[in-house]
Amino acid sequence: MAGILDFSPDDRCNAFITACTGAAFGDGALAGIAVAINDNISTAGIQTTCASRILEGYIPPYDAHAVELLKQEGAAIVGKTNMDEFGMGSTTGTSAFGPTRNPIDPERVPGGSSGGSAAAVAAGLVPMALGTDADGSIRCPAAFCGIVGLKPTYGRVSRYGLIAHAGSLEQIGPMARTVEDVSRLISVITRYDPRDSMMLDQPYSHRPSADVSDLKIGIPTEYFGEGVDVRIATTVRDAIDVLEGLGAETTPVSIPSVRYAPAACCVICASEVSSNLARFDGVRYGPAVDTRKPWHEAYREVRQANLGPEARLRIMLGTLTLSAGYAGKYYAKALAARQRITRDFERVFCDVDVIAGPTTPTVAFRPGEKVSPLSIAGTLTAPANLAGIPAISVPCGDVDGLPVGLQVMGRRFEDERVIDVAYAYEQEVRS
């Protein structure tokens, strides 16, 4: 049934940077299904910008591994979605191509950084999309827009063709309106790829099961305390009660080191960003550098003109946290915190199968409302990136008409289990 999909979205939310009006598709598990791709994932022949002017006009000569796999299964790649510039932000407001609006309430942000993918799915423009998540960038917009989003276990999906900003933390992952579609999408993109040296050969081939009768759920006190909107805490607690009603057992747990997560994630992200973004200098791609000028002057000029203030701030922060005299105080300490967080999760997972709590401490806010210096780091989402564990966000009700996300985290390479828990909840509240 191969053919061309006619795609002309009514994109009121500015979810897309590039839309492909005629998208080819083939046979397979996703035959003819429109899939949107976050604009930091390479698509052969389709402009890929990371929402930055520094890559405007860049046409990748190859597909990311995940995109190759989607095409092999017949999906139609219908466009590239908006995001915070290079994934740095939680509002999709730092995009060089204008902010994305939340389809639930256009006055509010969709979350970020994969806000375009979340908005495209929530607005019904596509049934599914790929996002990327280094500190919550799939789960935060999924929660804010009322859809399902999974950050897979680190090493489960190839990062080949993902334009890196924080390579030790980020994963490509599925976003969709139902847990079943998230499961379908992850089953396509986990095939082994030796081109990502951090990948393990652990393909996902699983159909969601709603049986949670023997499940032990840990409820971390840190996820329901200071900084978390009480109404969100109550809504999420009610969702966990639904799982208890299905036979799951719950027990309070403590992960004290998660208090370090936003700071540790901020330092590690910025440090990796300062290195990864050094390649954007107008030589091999993007707006051309003036080759007649001396190199430092030429690079500074092209980078100042084409990288936004947030990206330049993060590059400077990372340059500082890696520099002599500061690396021990910041980068080494962030790595130590990361190790403590990883250990704390391992300890808790000896006693429980999954950990459940809110995805975000607030619902979607208005642009400009949250001007924290650490808007980049999701307080409740970053721990899963630091520990490398899978985490899903599934809609679990609303506060003042705005969606709330239930986050379920699991042991490494137990993405199947977090999907099952989300599925059990979703099926119960739908019926």
Added chain:
Amino acid sequence: MITEKDIEHIAGLADIGISNDEVPEFTHQLNAILEYLGILDTVEDESTPASGTANVFREDEPRPSLPQEAVLANAGSTEDGFIKAPRVM
């Protein structure tokens, strides 16, 4: 505390151009972040190595790569099959 002079130095190291008007704002923002990062001072270091993973090796053999035209297609300036960069001396 990071000073405006420090910011200019860091921007120089990173080859990030900043205008004079931007220096005070970047200095303010970076100091606010560093203040928050102070929480990391209280992390106790455990110097135990990570476990549960092993290196995976491969033979160092040539493999197919992109054709030259594809590699050059996105470059702003090329000459005789090479990419042109700013002069370094």
